[in-house]
Amino acid sequence: MEIRAARGDDWGQIWPFFARIVAAGETYAYDRDTQEDEARRIWMVRPPGAVAVAVDSGAVIGSASMYRNRGGGGSHVASASFMVDPDHAGKGAGRALGAHFLVWAREQGFRAAQFNSVVETNDRAVALWRSLGFVALAAVPEAFEHPRDGRVSLLVMHTFL
Amino acid sequence: MEIRAARGDDWGQIWPFFARIVAAGETYAYDRDTQEDEARRIWMVRPPGAVAVAVDSGAVIGSASMYRNRGGGGSHVASASFMVDPDHAGKGAGRALGAHFLVWAREQGFRAAQFNSVVETNDRAVALWRSLGFVALAAVPEAFEHPRDGRVSLLVMHTFL
Numbered sequence: 001m002e003i004r005a006a007r008g009d010d011w012g013q014i015w016p017f018f019a020r021i022v023a024a025g026e027t028y029a030y031d032r033d034t035q036e037d038e039a040r041r042i043w044m045v046r047p048p049g050a051v052a053v054a055v056d057s058g059a060v061i062g063s064a065s066m067y068r069n070r071g072g073g074g075s076h077v078a079s080a081s082f083m084v085d086p087d088h089a090g091k092g093a094g095r096a097l098g099a100h101f102l103v104w105a106r107e108q109g110f111r112a113a114q115f116n117s118v119v120e121t122n123d124r125a126v127a128l129w130r131s132l133g134f135v136a137l138a139a140v141p142e143a144f145e146h147p148r149d150g151r152v153s154l155l156v157m158h159t160f161l
Numbered sequence: 162m163e164i165r166a167a168r169g170d171d172w173g174q175i176w177p178f179f180a181r182i183v184a185a186g187e188t189y190a191y192d193r194d195t196q197e198d199e200a201r202r203i204w205m206v207r208p209p210g211a212v213a214v215a216v217d218s219g220a221v222i223g224s225a226s227m228y229r230n231r232g233g234g235g236s237h238v239a240s241a242s243f244m245v246d247p248d249h250a251g252k253g254a255g256r257a258l259g260a261h262f263l264v265w266a267r268e269q270g271f272r273a274a275q276f277n278s279v280v281e282t283n284d285r286a287v288a289l290w291r292s293l294g295f296v297a298l299a300a301v302p303e304a305f306e307h308p309r310d311g312r313v314s315l316l317v318m319h320t321f322l
Contacts, residue, residue: 030233031236070190070278070304071191072189073280112304117231119234138298138299138317140298140317140319143230143238143273143275156301
């Protein structure tokens with residue numbers, strides 16, 4: 001498992017699992033029919049943001065899109081979005097990308113990291129962020145319509161760096 | 162005090178107080194040097210979002226930018242941003258715009274409203290939202306660098322509709 005900075009031509013390997021994950025509608029508050037040009041605009045952030053990919057046997061199997069959470073007086077707090085190809089779950093790509101994000105954020109001088117909307121029933125993600133030091137500051141009630149679980153909470157998760 | 166839907170040509174009256182409020186850096190996590198084209202893109206949201214203005218004696222003295230807080234499974238939660246010309250504070254424009262937002266959000270079918278980043282030392286705003294039924298679900302610690310107060314919390318405020 002290699003974690004490296006994304007190149008523009010990695011998008012072609014990110015888009016298939018981005019589309020599949022977003023179409024499932026279980027973990028991201030993006031429109032389930034998000035089109036490729038909008039998806040690329042969302043994910044492939046430009047500096048001072050950065051995009052990383054997890055590469056396994058030469059294939060991009062996951063990605064992290066990393067950026068400041070807010071501008072102005074909020075620009076010392078980082079945030080990020082993560083996706084791992086469901087066909088490659090369980091190989092540690094999510095954990096490796098999460099750890100990479102925290103290193104990146106510290107290197108960039110961020111003082112904290114915040115995830116604004118972690119679906120509470122996304123057990124794998126919640127457990128991963130807790131294991132990396134994040135705490136849930138709030139559960140916004142009924143904020144996410146899950147296709148099977150109904151209206152569940154979105155967690156605001158946070159850690160100082 | 163009239164509250165009405167904004168027209169495109171209202172922007173010319175919104176921009177001066179937008180610029181002044183953002184440059185002060187005390188209440189919004191926008192870059193303090195946000196340029197006009199970016200400001201207009203942020204504020205003048207398109208449907209399904211909407212923009213309202215508060216008009217007093219023929220002049221636009223405040224505005225609300227109203228939109229869904231997230232896409233996909235989060236699209237039943239509304240959010241909004243509010244600005245009132247500091248030269249016209251205390252006339253009730255903020256309260257009138259806030260009440261208008263709640264009516265608009267209910268009419269649009271939203272089930273809840275959420276503000277993601279209310280600066281805790283913005284006493285007027287915090288008191289206004291509480292009086293309109295919002296509760297603070299979390300205070301994200303040290304998330305906002307206030308030019309005088311230092312690192313203060315950003316409140317996540319929420320109400321069901």
